[in-house]
Amino acid sequence: MSRVSVPAPVISAWAAVSPFGIGVGDFAAGLRSGRPVLSAPGDVDGVPPGQSVGMVPDFVQRDVLGRRGTRGMDRLTGLAVVAAGHLVGAGDLPPGERVAVVLGTTTGSQQSMSDITRDTLIHEKPFYIETAHIPNAIMNSSAGQCAMRYGLRGPNATVAAGRTSTLSALMYARRLLAADRARTVLCGAAEEFSSARAWWEWRAGSLTNGAPPLGEGCVLLRLDAGSGGAVADGASGDPAAPVRAELARLVAVEFATHDGRSPAQAVELCVRRALDRAGILGEDVWAIAAGTSTQGPDTTEWEVLDKLFAGHQPYRVDCLAAVGDTGAACAGFQLAAVLAEATWTSGVQGRHAVITALDSDGSAGCAVVQLC
Missing domain, CATH: 3.40.47.10 (Thiolase/Chalcone synthase)
Incomplete structure (x- = not known):
């Protein structure tokens, strides 16, 4: 196709x-x-x-x-x-x-x-x-x-x-x-x-x-x-749309499935695909955020992100330790935290953030946004 x-x-x-x-x-x-x-x-x-x-x-x-x-x-x-x-x-x-x-x-x-x-x-x-x-x-x-x-x-x-x-x-x-x-x-x-x-x-x-x-x-x-x-996919947006302030651009979203025995591989596959789709390298990533808290108990996503970005030391965003397990909205809160923290952090314009999510029922996902 x-x-x-x-x-x-x-x-x-x-x-x-x-x-x-x-x-x-x-x-x-x-x-x-x-x-x-x-x-x-x-x-x-x-x-x-x-x-x-x-x-x-x-x-x-x-x-x-x-x-x-x-x-x-x-x-x-x-x-x-x-x-x-x-x-x-x-x-x-x-x-x-x-x-x-x-x-x-x-x-x-x-x-x-x-x-x-x-x-x-x-x-x-x-x-x-x-x-x-x-x-x-x-x-x-x-x-x-x-x-x-x-x-x-x-x-x-x-x-x-x-x-x-x-x-x-x-x-x-x-x-x-x-x-x-x-x-x-x-x-x-x-x-x-x-x-x-x-x-x-x-x-x-x-x-x-x-x-x-x-x-x-x-x-x-x-x-x-x-x-x-x-x-990827589709046609251009409406050229008559009014110009608005841009906070970030959604440059890639990727998904994979797992059978419960290989969730880490699914997350890694999503992240690699998303980075490739976005056309960026590890050093271009300012922040990483997983759909679970760094405090666990399931740290699969964080382990994968730390492995993929080893040596680059991106900023780790984690608001879930404060707000709790928000289920379907977990990745949304992490993305919101990225956007919030970008407003008071200098030097992030043009850089990227990676947000992942992993569900025990067999799905994994990754989004890459470029901060404006």
């Missing part, structure tokens, strides 16, 4: 709803301060014993978004809608039919699915449930709510790829732009903290052996069709 060179998408804005607070400012300030945001064990009801969690402070959908449209809104959707609102509120969006939404998730809202299932069992009849809660149990509900609330009528997609969801959303968004299906894409991933998620992870054994506490939040990036740099 022939490859068509098109401009690399531009990351022109981003939004974060995190345990540091709501907004880019809170996230960047918290990241720079290094202050802890994880709750002490026992401070949150409905979680397994001895578990700390990273929750968005004082987050109640109705209080943050108002009464309109929030009566049946679950926490996951609220996190995504608030993040999308920060990007939409910044203005300068093209017409609604040219704005797409691509949201990554693990399974949607585990709490909503669990609540509805429970209601069908405990009530007098199985259909005696709160009908307003039914849409929340559908995995693509959050992305749809973002679009409907802000009048975004372009393509709307939900990507369920576990810990590689953010990178999968970036790939999906890049293809939409390359095919001229949209001029702007709001893409990223969201994960809620809930009692259902905590106990499911606990029963699965994911919260033992030094695993990081569960966290929650949403990171959304605004991707616009670019005017420089090359990516």
Whole structure:
């Protein structure tokens, strides 16, 4: 298949709803301060014993978004809608039919699915449930709510790829732009903290052996069709699109699969492919960030990155030690941390950052961005 060179998408804005607070400012300030945001064990009801969690402070959908449209809104959707609102509120969006939404998730809202299932069992009849809660149990509900609330009528997609969801959303968004299906894409991933998620992870054994506490939040990036740099596939962006500030360019996204016995090889393959696609060497990389914390217990990604960039000593970005395990949004938070730290670090313009993600179900991914 022939490859068509098109401009690399531009990351022109981003939004974060995190345990540091709501907004880019809170996230960047918290990241720079290094202050802890994880709750002490026992401070949150409905979680397994001895578990700390990273929750968005004082987050109640109705209080943050108002009464309109929030009566049946679950926490996951609220996190995504608030993040999308920060990007939409910044203005300068093209017409609604040219704005797409691509949201990554693990399974949607585990709490909503669990609540509805429970209601069908405990009530007098199985259909005696709160009908307003039914849409929340559908995995693509959050992305749809973002679009409907802000009048975004372009393509709307939900990507369920576990810990590689953010990178999968970036790939999906890049293809939409390359095919001229949209001029702007709001893409990223969201994960809620809930009692259902905590106990499911606990029963699965994911919260033992030094695993990081569960966290929650949403990171959304605004991707616009670019005017420089090359990516594979598709056609050029809209030349009539307004010129925006450029934070970074998405120059490569690569994926691989593994059978559970060779995750390191899959990560290494992704990184090598991404560097080759971006046309850069190890010395061109300023920062590396994995989809897991440097504090473990699974340090596979960091071991691979340290091996590949041995001798170059790129800056290691890790915000997950502070915000917790944010599941589908892990790589999104790491990318957000890269963008935040680039704003107060001199000499990084034109250099690159490598972000990886690895899911135990068999997928690995890597994105390379060039800072502007």
